[in-house]
Amino acid sequence: MVIIVGAGLVGSVLAIRLSQLGINVQLLEKNSYQKPSKKDGRTIAVTLGSKKFLEKCELWQDLEPTSQPINEIRVFEQETAWTLDYDHKDLGPDPMGYIIEFDVLLKAMHKKVKTSKKIKILDNCTLECLSPGKVHTKEYGILKAALVVGADGRNSWVRNQVNIKSTSKEYGHKALVAHFTHEKPHQATAWEIFQPSGPFAILPMRDTPKGQPQSGIVWCGPKDAPWETIPTPQLEEQLMDLFPFYGKVTLNSQRWTFPITALTVDKVTASRTVLVGDAAHALHPIAGQGVNLGWRDVEHLTTVLQEALEVGGDLGGFHHLKEYARRRKIDHKSLYFFTDGLTRLYSIDNEFVSFLRQTGLAVVGKIPPLKKFFMKKAMGI
Numbered sequence: 001m002v003i004i005v006g007a008g009l010v011g012s013v014l015a016i017r018l019s020q021l022g023i024n025v026q027l028l029e030k031n032s033y034q035k036p037s038k039k040d041g042r043t044i045a046v047t048l049g050s051k052k053f054l055e056k057c058e059l060w061q062d063l064e065p066t067s068q069p070i071n072e073i074r075v076f077e078q079e080t081a082w083t084l085d086y087d088h089k090d091l092g093p094d095p096m097g098y099i100i101e102f103d104v105l106l107k108a109m110h111k112k113v114k115t116s117k118k119i120k121i122l123d124n125c126t127l128e129c130l131s132p133g134k135v136h137t138k139e140y141g142i143l144k145a146a147l148v149v150g151a152d153g154r155n156s157w158v159r160n161q162v163n164i165k166s167t168s169k170e171y172g173h174k175a176l177v178a179h180f181t182h183e184k185p186h187q188a189t190a191w192e193i194f195q196p197s198g199p200f201a202i203l204p205m206r207d208t209p210k211g212q213p214q215s216g217i218v219w220c221g222p223k224d225a226p227w228e229t230i231p232t233p234q235l236e237e238q239l240m241d242l243f244p245f246y247g248k249v250t251l252n253s254q255r256w257t258f259p260i261t262a263l264t265v266d267k268v269t270a271s272r273t274v275l276v277g278d279a280a281h282a283l284h285p286i287a288g289q290g291v292n293l294g295w296r297d298v299e300h301l302t303t304v305l306q307e308a309l310e311v312g313g314d315l316g317g318f319h320h321l322k323e324y325a326r327r328r329k330i331d332h333k334s335l336y337f338f339t340d341g342l343t344r345l346y347s348i349d350n351e352f353v354s355f356l357r358q359t360g361l362a363v364v365g366k367i368p369p370l371k372k373f374f375m376k377k378a379m380g381i
């Protein structure tokens with residue numbers, strides 16, 4: 001038996017993968033599993049590597065009809081002519097990734113979880129305390145398992161209970177998320193625009209039911225940006241000033257804002273306990289990699305547990321958890337430093353540094369092996 005705390009995008013997929021291996025799972029969630037939670041407008045960039053993983057989880061057939069392929073990624077610094085252009089054809093016929101709405105992903109996962117006989121959903125759950133292999137809950141009493149997995153997000157209760165130290169990084173920024181329709185088609189292109197006030201991403205979505213081209217934005221900027229209150233026509237004007245390439249744009253959703261913080265942890269395991277997803281690492285959304293990294297945690301943890309089963313071992317055994325920690329270390333650290341470094345590099349408002357950044361983009365664009373290396377990283381392959 002494995003207990004998973006948190007039925008978000010990472011915990012739900014872990015439950016599905018473990019159930020496919022024949023492992024019994026108790027999935028604990030503080031919110032209701034039946035009532036839809038409030039809408040979350042994030043447009044999640046799913047890498048090609050993650051798409052292949054979601055196929056293995058038998059989730060992709062439900063997601064495919066609503067996913068928008070990304071065939072090209074363009075990166076540039078505002079008010080400069082240099083761009084870096086990643087075209088999927090440089091690597092083969094597959095798209096570089098897909099955009100899927102957060103709610104669509106979660107709904108597909110919850111649907112699959114509910115059909116599994118191996119997964120017991122314990123929702124509306126209040127957790128009281130944790131000791132190795134034992135979770136005390138208010139509603140369901142004491143639950144026992146060989147392993148407890150913390151998939152409970154960046155403010156992880158599990159992490160606090162086992163005293164794993166975390167370091168949070170405040171950027172003093174927030175991200176505005178919204179959906180817009182626009183005059184011109186997006187041609188399956190994702191854009192990343194760097195500016196000193198914060199990065200801006202415009203991500204292609206499926207056309208609306210009326211056939212209008214549509215995109216989602218992630219606009220990072222100062223905490224006091226008036227995005228929640230600014231009248232819609234002004235917001236649309238600002239967007240067109242920043243990004244004039246799609247013609248007239250029209251807000252097509254409510255607005256969501258998210259604080260931007262990053263987080264690292266000292267370790268990802270404790271006695272009979274392991275952390276996955278945002279509980280183990282939270283990234284600046286600049287590169288759209290957070291949940292992709294979390295799904296790679298799931299892939300590696302599942303492999304380690306499968307290996308434990310094959311040798312008749314203990315699923316929460318020290319050596320298996322140590323092996324999981326070893327396999328995840330470089331991926332966690334490198335993506336954290338890459339996203340954090342990129343954010344800091346582009347926040348410097350200085351002509352010389354700007355020249356160096358543009359030269360860097362140009363160099364990457366002109367050296368095919370270097371360009372392919374970065375493309376493969378972005379595609380999670």
Ligand SMILES: Cc1cc2nc3c(=O)[nH]c(=O)nc-3n(C[C@H](O)[C@H](O)[C@H](O)COP(=O)(O)OP(=O)(O)OC[C@H]3O[C@@H](n4cnc5c(N)ncnc54)[C@H](O)[C@@H]3O)c2cc1C
Nearest residue numbers: 006008009010030044045152153277278288289290291292
């Ligand atoms: C603006 C924005 C855009 C992003 N875009 C991308 C993108 O394009 N691509 C990408 O890969 N990533 C993206 N991310 C990151 C991604 O959203 C997160 O990495 C991902 O959602 C983390 O999933 P999780 O399941 O680990 O954690 P969470 O989503 O935080 O889920 C945790 C779950 O645990 C439950 N829980 C919490 N505490 C308890 C408790 N005490 N008891 C029981 N249950 C509990 C919660 O209710 C929740 O269901 C973006 C993030 C932001 C903010």
